[in-house]
Amino acid sequence: MYSKTLTLFLLLLSSSQACSATFAQQYRRYKYQTAGAGGDYRLTFKQAKGHFEEGDGQTLKADRIIRLLNKENKAKKLELQQEKTIRQVLIDAAFLLLITILLVYLNFRNKQKANLLLDKKNRQLDILNEQLMAGNRTKAKLLGIISHDLRSPVSQLFTFMRLQQNRPGLLTEACKNQYHQELLLSSANLLATMDDLLLWSKSQMDHFTLYNEDVDISHLLTELTRLLQAEAKDKNIILEIEKPDYQFVNSDYNLLFTILRNLLQNAVKHAFPETVILIRANVNALQQPYISIINRGEMIPEERIQKLINEVDINSKSSGYGLLIVKDLSAMIGAEFNICSTLEGTTTQVVFS
Structure with missing residues (x-):
């Protein structure tokens, strides 16, 4: 647009200059003619008027060109203003779109956080429900033990x-x-x-809470056999303690004594009369101390052992809850409870970690 305006301006300027040059040329010519004729060297009024009218025509023509240029400038300005307005609208629209995307993202994040919090609460509720169910199972076990044992x-x-x-x-x-x-x-x-x-x-x-201490194994096993000596004597069973491989084990004395007493009671109950029950305190290949009780009695099938340990098979003829107590208390003191039964006898073992 500006190059076109500059072109028109140069055209107007050249027209004005041409008009001035023509007027000067005519003036010199008439001056020479008049001077050669011996008359006045000035132009006559009529000739001067003609030249001025010709200049006025050129001026009007220049005015028309200027008005045309002004119209074009206004049109260009209006077009530029429209473009500026459109650009501003697009910028505002992009800004609003950005804000909308940001709000949608924040809303999504908030919903995601709310969902995570809800999932956490649901998991906590599930844990509480499991604890309540475990408590109900504990009550059922306790009532079963009381009613039977x-x-x-x-x-x-x-x-x-x-x-x-x-x-x-x-x-x-x-x-x-x-x-x-x-x-x-x-x-x-x-x-x-x-x-x-x-x-x-x-x-x-x-x-x-547990009360862990260094438990003297020899003293523990001696007290254990003394408590069950009368019951073993009724079946002419000998309770034999082999020399321990270690002297102390760090554990809760009361829980450990309860575990071993239940195991020894079961061993005496299911052992054949006039047999020997061995009580050992050794260290296995993994350098883990353990206590084992070995009796000679009927072989217990592996399926039956799993049922007794996993609370599947509890009947009115046997106190299966004793093994459940042993299993729960062993887990509390961080020990592993194992049972192995063969034709030669049954071995119960408490392995300390």
Whole structure:
């Protein structure tokens, strides 16, 4: 646009210059003619007027060109203004689009955070539900233990006392002494079972903490065999403690004693009469200390062992809950509980990590 305006301006300028040059040329010619004729060298009024009218025509022509240029300039300015307006609108639209995308992204992030928080809350609720279900299972175990393990000794005591009340002369002194010994043994087992239940119920609480200490293995095994010596003597079973490979193990004494007492009770209960039960404290190939109890009895099938450990097969003829207590307490002290049964006997083992 500016080059075209410059061209028109140069054209106007050249026209003005040509008009001036023509006027000067005519003036000189008439001056020479008049001077040669001996007259006045000035132009006549009529000739001067003609030249001025010719100049006015050129001026009008220049004015028309200027007006045309002004119109074109206005049109160009309007076009530039429109382009500027369109550019500004596009910039504003792009800015609004950017803000919209940013808002959509922020909204997506907020929803994502809300979903993550909701998932976290749902997981926490799932954990609480699992804990509640575990608590319900614990109650069911506890009721099963109480109804089965405590019924037998209490029933024996009740039967003996009722017999003494209704028919006091029926039993001889020897029979009475024998029943007294059996009731004393049953009462001791009942007390031990109640201690197990109390300790196990405490271990199921949320804020239960272990009291780990260096446990003297020799002292522990001696106390264990002393407690069950009378029960083993009734079946002429010998409880033999082999020399330990280590002297101390870091664990909770009460839990460890409860575990081993349950295992030894089961070993005495299922061992053949007049056999030997071996109690060993050795170190395996991985340098892990362990305590094992080996008895001679009927072979337990592997499927039956898995059912007993995993709470699948609990019936009214056997106290399967003892192994469940052993399994739970072993996990609490960080030990691994294993059972292996062959034709030569059954071995229960507690391996310390």
